[in-house]
Amino acid sequence: MRKITYAEAIREAMTQEIKANEDVYILGEDIGIYGGAFGLTNGMEEELGRENVMSTPISESAISGVAVGSALTGMRPILELQFSDFITIAMDNIVNQAAKLRYMNGGKGSIPIVVRTPGGSGAGFAAQHSQSLEAWTAHIPGLKVVQPSTPYDAKGLFKAALDDNNPVIFYEHKLLYGLKGEVPEETYSIPLGKADVKREGTDVTVVATSIMVHRALQAAEELEKQGISVEVIDPRTLVPLDIDTIVESVKKTSRAVVVYEAVQRGGYGAEIASLINESEAFDYLDAPVVRLGGKAVPMPYNMNLEKQAVPQVEDIIIAVKSTIAPVTI
């Protein structure tokens, strides 16, 4: 099968969906001739026209509200927020409007929006352009939250997100945009709420999201050389969460480590760890579930410090080993 990048996979998904359904359009800052800050929409305006690829003023509050209003009245907008950090400015419309209008309306109307936005660190962009805010949105009832880790997943999950009749926050990772992988040309859908076992193993389950999937896979290879067999599970969507696949895996391995880039404190790793503890897997656990998330610091500019702020392959190796035998440092 042909290989394309994560960015190309998302662009292809958007293009196919806009062509297939006249209710679908994309709006966002600099998405026209500039092609978006990360080149995601390169060429789309020429191909699909300005009425479908709408470059907006720098007005996150207005454009997120526009997306809500147009969705409520029959369109299916894709909203590109240039950096996920700017979701804070769109937050009122996402949290107070999009997430709860249907519920407050007693089930009338729906808000089918996909908010696409790049998050994560590793590019040296410092504290206001490097955050991982997915836990914020996952906390709000009424929002679905997706975090694809591969080009294949990105394309399939995007279609599912767009077909969904609810607001979906689609977090892309800026360091993954260049990652290549096999992606079918035709459209396909990966259901929201279906985890993927990225690698099978027997000794420890590592639940990892977004870029951490790749670091966990690297750690798993290293650990295999040391005789430790790691199973890597990518939930792919935080809401809905496929806890069953995780629980099944932990029952098999009896150990679990949850790895994610976002700040560990108050984060989604605590949710997964708790769900494991509250499940039938509890009786199988041979060690406490370990969380490995980012440090509670705004992302520093210096790239050595930046690296230090979020889990790296070596940190995952240490965390996995800590579930098997206590590490002495």
Next chain:
Amino acid sequence: METSYANVITDIGKEKLQDMLYQLMLIRTFEEAVERLFMQGKIHGTMHLCIGQEPTAVGAITTLTNEDKITSTHRGHGHCIAKGTDVPKMMAELLGKATGHCKGKGGSMHIADLDKGNLGANGIVAGGLPIACGAALTSVKKNLGYVVVSFFGDGATNEGSFHEALNIASIWKLPVIFFCENNHYGMSGNIKQMTNIENLADRAVAYGIPGEVVDGTDVLKVYEVTKKAVERAKRGEGPTLIEAKTYRWRGHSKSDARKYRTREEEQDWIQNKDGIKKFKEKLLNAHVLTEAEIEELEAQVKKEVEEAVAFAENSPEPSLDTLEEDVFA
């Protein structure tokens, strides 16, 4: 026009005029060095150069005292230098060094210098305007008598924060000068397509405050118009919106193919509207400075920037154990 000009020149006096030229050249030379270091891979992340926009920073900030304050933007190196920030420390910050102005944690987009009254660059478009209002409120409440100049781009005028800040400053008669550096583009968004008005300063009408349009390539005109607004603010008459028409010669940031504007348009600004060249000619014609004096200043500027680069390059990386420092006071 030219008569009033002669007056301005006499009013300002040789020493200050010479200093203004020095500042202008220092900013340009600093930015050219930053560009070079970026190309050499010594500066990471991203950078937003203000080459072409030097006269707005210098003209406006020359009207201020040390006690007066500014808020700045992602394109903030010029504001920082004009407000008197230590140039070697700025350069070290851009290289992410421990000796940097923010210990390597802030980077280009986040340099602040509270001691010098620079309340900070900002990675969030229009983030500075409400903060400027707050600083101005302190001035009023504590009877401190200082004013705040808040710099922002044309793109920022479409953010909610812009409108909310102008309104609050107006009703409370806050001593703020809202200074729009209209370089005609957001990242790619041409302001003519992003608003429906001829002059952004016209927006002042909606808030019942004065709006002034000025040639942003003319440092003395910028000085004059800002001085008037500062005096008004200091008299307790409230804010002014100033729109300075200017141009950024370079792309928005490092990854900009500049497909949204023509090379002819760029050349027109660069060849015919270079504020530094024009100012030099003016000073020569008015016999304020001689060729030799200007050359001497140029040599000084070059030396200062070279020393800053050397200081930055020879400085140590921050120690990894500083990662969790400074999160809380």
